[in-house]
Amino acid sequence: MSKYYGYQVDENMTLSDAQAxxxxxxxDSSNIRYAGNSGGLVEIRVYANTAITxxxxxxxxxxxxxxxxATAASAAPPFKNSASGWVDDAHFYMLYKDASDDGLSFxxxxxxxxxxxxxxxxxxxxxxxxxxxxxxxxSDQKIDAxxxxxx
Numbered sequence: 001m002s003k004y005y006g007y008q009v010d011e012n013m014t015l016s017d018a019q020a021x022x023x024x025x026x027x028d029s030s031n032i033r034y035a036g037n038s039g040g041l042v043e044i045r046v047y048a049n050t051a052i053t054x055x056x057x058x059x060x061x062x063x064x065x066x067x068x069x070a071t072a073a074s075a076a077p078p079f080k081n082s083a084s085g086w087v088d089d090a091h092f093y094m095l096y097k098d099a100s101d102d103g104l105s106f107x108x109x110x111x112x113x114x115x116x117x118x119x120x121x122x123x124x125x126x127x128x129x130x131x132x133x134x135x136x137x138x139s140d141q142k143i144d145a146x147x148x149x150x151x
Contacts, residue, residue: 005047005109007148015130015145018049024137029130032070033147035117036126041150044128045114046094048106049142054134056103061133062095062113066125074127092121099135112143116150 015029035042046062054060068074095113097104106112117128130145 004146004148005045005111005144007045007146009146009148013147013149015044015128015147016046016143018142018144020139020142021132022052022134022136022138022141024135026131026133028065028072029132029145032067032072032127032129034070034126035122035128035147041116042122043114043116043148043150044094044130044145045148046112046130046143046145048108048110048112049144050108050140052104052106052112052141052143053138054097054104054136056101057099058103059099059133059135060095060097060104061093061131063131063133064092064094064115064117064121065129065131066121067127067129068125070127072129074125094130 013033015031015033017030019027019030021027044064094115122128128147132143
């Protein structure tokens with residue numbers, strides 16, 4: 001299996017590379033990456049770099065965040081209301097598993113989640129990062145995530 005699970009990916013499009021995100025709290029992906037005004041042709045793919053187990057009473061959330069530049073200070077939710085500007089409490093989850101959901105398990109190399117980034121999200125905020133939230137405390141479990149240009 002290739003580093004990018006069979007996809008042609010520029011290393012500058014990596015969001016997480018064997019990143020340990022399961023610390024019982026939450027982490028941002030290692031990198032903020034430019035996705036540009038891609039016209040809906042950029043996909044985010046998240047894979048299990050190692051075997052991952054999330055028990056029934058544990059949480060795993062993977063959230064997309066958008067930025068106006070490659071700095072955390074420019075973070076904004078990925079929703080905009082034309083009347084009031086950016087909506088502070090909006091969330092765009094790629095995966096949302098709370099403590100009342102059944103457990104999840106992934107083998108190394110399994111696709112955890114993927115999505116094409118909607119064109120409108122990138123107009124004003126062309127940089128993206130993932131936010132991982134988890135109650136699982138297991139630093140041996142790791143995630144890979146990257147941007148993949150579809151065309």
